[in-house]
Amino acid sequence: MAVQTVATPTVDLGPAAALSCRECGHRVPLGPVFACEECFGPLEIAYDFSAYDTEKLRARIESGPANIWRYAPLLPVPADVAGKPNLNPGWTPLVRADRLAAELGVTGGLFVKDDSGNPTHSFKDRVVAQALEAARAFGFTTLSCSSTGNLAGAVGAAAARAGLRSCVFIPHDLEQGKVVMAAVYGGELVGIEGNYDDVNRFCSELIGDPAGEGWGFVNVNLRPYYAEGSKTLAYEICEQLGWKLPDQLVVPIASGSQLTKIDKGLKELIALGLVEDRPYKIFGAQAEGCSPVAAAYKAGHDVVRPQKPDTIAKSLAIGNPADGPYVLDIARRTGGAVEDVTDPQIVDAIKLLARTEGIFAETAGGVTVGVTQKLIESGALDPSLTTVVLNTGDGLKTLDAVAGTGLTATIRPNLDSFREAGLA
Amino acid sequence: MAVQTVATPTVDLGPAAALSCRECGHRVPLGPVFACEECFGPLEIAYDFSAYDTEKLRARIESGPANIWRYAPLLPVPADVAGKPNLNPGWTPLVRADRLAAELGVTGGLFVKDDSGNPTHSFKDRVVAQALEAARAFGFTTLSCSSTGNLAGAVGAAAARAGLRSCVFIPHDLEQGKVVMAAVYGGELVGIEGNYDDVNRFCSELIGDPAGEGWGFVNVNLRPYYAEGSKTLAYEICEQLGWKLPDQLVVPIASGSQLTKIDKGLKELIALGLVEDRPYKIFGAQAEGCSPVAAAYKAGHDVVRPQKPDTIAKSLAIGNPADGPYVLDIARRTGGAVEDVTDPQIVDAIKLLARTEGIFAETAGGVTVGVTQKLIESGALDPSLTTVVLNTGDGLKTLDAVAGTGLTATIRPNLDSFREAGLA
Numbered sequence: 001m002a003v004q005t006v007a008t009p010t011v012d013l014g015p016a017a018a019l020s021c022r023e024c025g026h027r028v029p030l031g032p033v034f035a036c037e038e039c040f041g042p043l044e045i046a047y048d049f050s051a052y053d054t055e056k057l058r059a060r061i062e063s064g065p066a067n068i069w070r071y072a073p074l075l076p077v078p079a080d081v082a083g084k085p086n087l088n089p090g091w092t093p094l095v096r097a098d099r100l101a102a103e104l105g106v107t108g109g110l111f112v113k114d115d116s117g118n119p120t121h122s123f124k125d126r127v128v129a130q131a132l133e134a135a136r137a138f139g140f141t142t143l144s145c146s147s148t149g150n151l152a153g154a155v156g157a158a159a160a161r162a163g164l165r166s167c168v169f170i171p172h173d174l175e176q177g178k179v180v181m182a183a184v185y186g187g188e189l190v191g192i193e194g195n196y197d198d199v200n201r202f203c204s205e206l207i208g209d210p211a212g213e214g215w216g217f218v219n220v221n222l223r224p225y226y227a228e229g230s231k232t233l234a235y236e237i238c239e240q241l242g243w244k245l246p247d248q249l250v251v252p253i254a255s256g257s258q259l260t261k262i263d264k265g266l267k268e269l270i271a272l273g274l275v276e277d278r279p280y281k282i283f284g285a286q287a288e289g290c291s292p293v294a295a296a297y298k299a300g301h302d303v304v305r306p307q308k309p310d311t312i313a314k315s316l317a318i319g320n321p322a323d324g325p326y327v328l329d330i331a332r333r334t335g336g337a338v339e340d341v342t343d344p345q346i347v348d349a350i351k352l353l354a355r356t357e358g359i360f361a362e363t364a365g366g367v368t369v370g371v372t373q374k375l376i377e378s379g380a381l382d383p384s385l386t387t388v389v390l391n392t393g394d395g396l397k398t399l400d401a402v403a404g405t406g407l408t409a410t411i412r413p414n415l416d417s418f419r420e421a422g423l424a
Numbered sequence: 425m426a427v428q429t430v431a432t433p434t435v436d437l438g439p440a441a442a443l444s445c446r447e448c449g450h451r452v453p454l455g456p457v458f459a460c461e462e463c464f465g466p467l468e469i470a471y472d473f474s475a476y477d478t479e480k481l482r483a484r485i486e487s488g489p490a491n492i493w494r495y496a497p498l499l500p501v502p503a504d505v506a507g508k509p510n511l512n513p514g515w516t517p518l519v520r521a522d523r524l525a526a527e528l529g530v531t532g533g534l535f536v537k538d539d540s541g542n543p544t545h546s547f548k549d550r551v552v553a554q555a556l557e558a559a560r561a562f563g564f565t566t567l568s569c570s571s572t573g574n575l576a577g578a579v580g581a582a583a584a585r586a587g588l589r590s591c592v593f594i595p596h597d598l599e600q601g602k603v604v605m606a607a608v609y610g611g612e613l614v615g616i617e618g619n620y621d622d623v624n625r626f627c628s629e630l631i632g633d634p635a636g637e638g639w640g641f642v643n644v645n646l647r648p649y650y651a652e653g654s655k656t657l658a659y660e661i662c663e664q665l666g667w668k669l670p671d672q673l674v675v676p677i678a679s680g681s682q683l684t685k686i687d688k689g690l691k692e693l694i695a696l697g698l699v700e701d702r703p704y705k706i707f708g709a710q711a712e713g714c715s716p717v718a719a720a721y722k723a724g725h726d727v728v729r730p731q732k733p734d735t736i737a738k739s740l741a742i743g744n745p746a747d748g749p750y751v752l753d754i755a756r757r758t759g760g761a762v763e764d765v766t767d768p769q770i771v772d773a774i775k776l777l778a779r780t781e782g783i784f785a786e787t788a789g790g791v792t793v794g795v796t797q798k799l800i801e802s803g804a805l806d807p808s809l810t811t812v813v814l815n816t817g818d819g820l821k822t823l824d825a826v827a828g829t830g831l832t833a834t835i836r837p838n839l840d841s842f843r844e845a846g847l848a
Contacts (some may be wrong), residue, residue: 042560066490066515085522087782091490093512093543116651117541119782120519121820157782163523172834176827184819186779188847191834202837209839211848245715355610358511358543358581376699395608396545396820403600410596410615413626415633423591423612424635 011137016076019224020046022326024273030076032138032221042322043224045076056112062238066091068126074268075232076225077133077250085161086132091123092117094240094388098358104373108247108385112369113237114359121394122315122362123258124154127229128218132158134225135216141216142167149178150315150393155218156185169199181397193224221342228363230258234265237388238275245269245280247385250372252364252392253284253293253338254316256323263330264382284327284338285371287311287346287363293324297331297338304328312343312401313363337380341370348400349373353391360395368392435561435643440500443468443648446750454500456562456645466746469500478697485663490515491760492550492656498692499656500649501557509585510556512624513549514656516541518664518812523780528797532671532809537661538783545818546739546786547682548578551653552642558649559640566591566639570623570836573602574739574817580609580641584795591639593623604725605821616644654682658689662699669693669704674796676788676816677708677717677762680747687754707805708751708762711735711770711787717748721755721762728752736767736825737787739817760802765794773797777815784819792816 011030018027023041034043049185057073064070068090069082082088092115101110117123128151135143143159143166145151150170159166168182172191183189192199206212207221216222238245245266251259263282269275288293289311296304304324309317321327331338341349346363349370355359361369368389375381395402411417435454442451447465454798458467481497488494492514493506506512516539522831525534542549552575559567567583569575576592583590592606596615607613616623630636631645640646646683669690675683687706694701710718713735720728728748733741745751765773770787773794778784785793792813799805819826835841842848 021444051430085520096509099510099585113546117543119538119541120784121545121818153784157778157784159782160779161523161782170831176830177823179831180823180826180829181784181820184775184778184784184826185782185832186775188832189830190847191831192837193834194837198837204843205839206842211839211842213534248611295661324730351610353610354581354608355584357587358583358609360544360577360581360605360608381489394545396605396818399601399604400607402604405602405604406600406613407596407607407615408612413616413618415629415635418626418635421614 001088010375012078013076013134013137015047015049015073016045017048018046019043024343028250032134032216034223036220037410043229045224047074049074049272052272056245057272070236071232074235076130076228077302078137079280081133081186085120085163086129087125087158087161089118091128091236094237095357097357100353103352104376104383106376106383106387108387111246111388112353112359113233113388113390115233115390115392116359116361116394117312119149120153120157121397122150122154123233123392124150124402125158125232126232127226128154128158130229130353131216131218131222131226132162134162134222136162138216140214140216141165141361143218144168144203144215145195145218146203147182148174148196148314150397151219152182152189152321156182156187159187160185171196171199198258227257230261231265231268233258233390234262234367235269236399238266238269238353241386243275245275245278248281248283248381248387249286250283250368250375250387250389252316252390253286253321253327256293256321259284260326260330261322279335281332281334283336283371283375284331286338286340286366287313287316287321287341287367288340289313290317290319291340292319293327294338294340295319296324297328302328312398313346313362313367316367324393337375339365339371339374341374345370350395350402351405354395354408359391361391362393362395362398363401364393365391366401428612436502436538437500437558437561438502439473439497440469440472441472442470443467448705454618456640458645458647462796467696469648469652471498473498473696476696481696482667482698490543492553492653495656495659498659500554500652502561505557509587509760510545510553511549511585513553517659518661519781521781524777527612527776527780528800528807530656530800530807530811531802532807532811535670535812536777536781536783537657537812537814539657539814539816540783540785540818543822544574544577544581546578547654547657547816548574549582551650552578552658554653555640555642555646556586556649558609558646559588560586562640564638564640565589567642568592568627568639568643570594570620570627572598572738574821575643575796576606576613577609580611581743583611584738595620595623595626651681652684654685655689657682657814659693660726662690665810667699669699669702670812672705672707672811673806674707674709674790674792674799674811674813676740676747676797676814677745677751678742679709679715680745680751683708684747684750684754687758703759705758705760706754707795707799708755709759709792710762711737711740711791712764712766713737714741714743715764716743717745717751718762718764720748721752736822737791738822739786739788740791761799762802763795763798765791766797769794774826775829778819783815785815786817786819786822787825789815790825
């Protein structure tokens with residue numbers, strides 16, 4: 001009897017049954033842990049989806065709310081999650097991008113999954129929303145993270161809505177604009193005298209200390225839950241395509257977690273019978289100034305050699321991406337590729353997307369659109385197939401990247417001046 | 425027969441039957457005109473909703489897309505509008521704001537209609553989307569406006585998506601950040617040597633000149649269509665409340681058009697039987713530094729005396745609001761009020777909303793939240809009734825307003841420093 005009690009999860013996180021090591025498969029009960037006690041491999045959520053009937057599940061999803069909680073049956077969250085105070089991200093537009101397609105020569109259908117429509121205008125709201133539910137389930141009272149940008153705002157906003165304390169750690173010399181965006185939600189915003197690595201090292205120290213008790217670090221001790229949020233991108237893309245897999249996806253790579261979870265989400269939809277099982281290709285996109293995975297891919301390596309980032313695509317600037325090897329495996333297994341573009345190419349791609357589709361992407365969106373263009377030119381991406389390109393953030397957060405953009409003309413307020421400028 | 429041909433609209437804008445003068449009722453066929461030829465009063469859309477069955481209409485709306493086009497049967501747009509390339513704004517979250525309610529003492533249910541989720545992050549996407557359809561219907565090839573902010577981006581983005589030329593006129597000395605936000609979409613962005621009044625005067629001149637042929641100025645010659653977009657805020661609020669009227673709404677006032685069209689939308693829902701006919705109160709919100717309507721309301725006047733704006737709430741800074749008298753009438757008729765708040769109160773309200781609900785509003789949102797607080801304190805707004813407060817824009821566009829927000833602590837990267845700062 002006592003054994004049975006131990007085996008029963010003490011927390012209600014819906015279909016999440018246990019944590020399972022991605023390397024050795026060792027299973028442990030759901031809890032705020034992220035590394036395997038046997039092999040130090042990363043832990044991820046193991047689900048029990050066995051009770052689902054395909055058509056009932058599809059109907060339940062379709063009648064759900066216009067946010068990620070329509071997929072609550074497939075996420076590590078309690079069934080009543082939609083009624084709790086949270087930011088309700090997701091169900092962002094899948095934009096049919098015919099004008100961009102014409103410029104790139106894509107004939108098979110080109111779509112932009114535009115995640116700038118999330119509450120704090122980046123895909124981070126999806127992952128933080130999962131971490132928040134895990135924090136509530138484990139009784140944490142402080143939501144925390146290390147960040148240099150999007151994540152800080154997403155954590156601050158989610159904690160504010162939920163009524164949790166937040167404490168976000170950033171390098172002390174961050175640009176004032178980014179500090180304001182993170183500080184406005186009223187949580188603790190602590191500047192660390194050091195660089196981003198120092199911030200991360202300090203956070204790991206804090207987790208192991210009694211001072212960190214009750215603290216949920218969304219991308220550390222809550223990482224297995226947090227990471228699952230990226231699956232919802234895969235779910236939404238397929239549902240918005242009419243429950244169909246796209247032929248090709250172009251996904252940005254920072255830690256690589258998002259790409260691996262999109263692959264996981266697609267495989268789940270196939271296993272659940274919600275989409276037809278047919279091949280898809282996943283392409284990874286990096287900036288040349290931080291391209292450890294692209295470099296490994298091109299060199300035919302299985303391991304990723306760390307780089308020191310130097311690119312305007314700050315939200316992708318992780319020099320030692322934890323999920324790099326998994327990304328390489330997925331790109332090769334699905335027939336995709338990993339490619340990178342230069343900073344000027346990123347800026348050009350931001351402008352191309354804005355000019356053709358009216359979508360103002362952050363630098364990460366410039367990376368995916370630029371890489372798509374490069375992959376078409378090299379023949380790696382087939383323009384006759386359905387292609388989905390991710391934009392994971394908002395141009396308003398990286399205005400500096402396009403600061404050179406300006407007035408096309410300056411005139412005096414009269415028609416003669418208007419005509420002289422050739423505007424008529 | 426010839427008369428019949430003339431009476432038939434030559435353009436397909438769905439249920440829009442004619443233009444009708446708000447002052448004298450004179451009707452003219454649908455076209456790119458905005459002032460009555462008889463009395464110079466403003467023209468607005470007259471609809472033919474006579475064929476609608478209430479329950480069939482409700483079902484049609486509920487099965488429609490998660491954007492404003494679910495209300496296409498009630499808007500001046502063709503029935504197939506959702507399939508055309510446009511930004512598809514709307515269906516933004518109606519956030520149940522329990523933590524803000526607790527701070528303000530609202531017990532009857534407080535909601536924030538958060539329009540920062542629109543494609544270019546302001547409610548302007550709603551109105552521009554209507555103007556775009558009118559422009560297509562009238563064969564215009566250039567979409568234009570005068571603007572100092574949100575509208576410029578909304579027009580640039582909508583034209584880009586639709587593949588129309590855009591030409592936006594702004595004062596030549598606008599802040600660089602705002603220029604970038606408008607310029608990135610690649611249309612013509614013309615700086616006028618002069619102030620905003622000079623820009624407007626020039627646009628009126630251009631409309632009357634052959635050089636302006638084929639140009640749709642969204643808020644001038646397309647204004648009757650454009651303005652209807654604000655009705656969708658009323659529709660969404662009621663549908664999101666479960667097809668119920670809220671008891672009280674707090675709406676920002678710039679030109680006053682939005683408030684009058686929200687009232688129009690609510691009355692349409694009542695007339696169509698989609699909501700129960702019961703009283704609602706509409707409150708108008710201004711910044712003290714540009715409060716011509718609030719001043720007239722408090723003085724008991726029917727006319728509005730123009731002011732020279734001086735406030736951080738730039739998106740509301742219209743000193744001579746065209747719809748001011750109509751706003752006064754609606755506030756008085758419904759039992760509402762018009763109130764204003766100071767710039768420091770606006771900043772405090774932005775921070776209050778962010779801290780309690782994780783919503784980062786632009787200054788206009790600070791105005792409505794601040795005014796709500798003031799109206800509760802004065803007893804004008806009943807905290808025991810259902811109240812909806814509008815946030816019409818995004819804090820990322822008015823970062824300067826909260827520039828004083830910053831780090832709560834700076835520490836060295838170790839636990840001792842963390843404890844010394846009192847963060848444990």
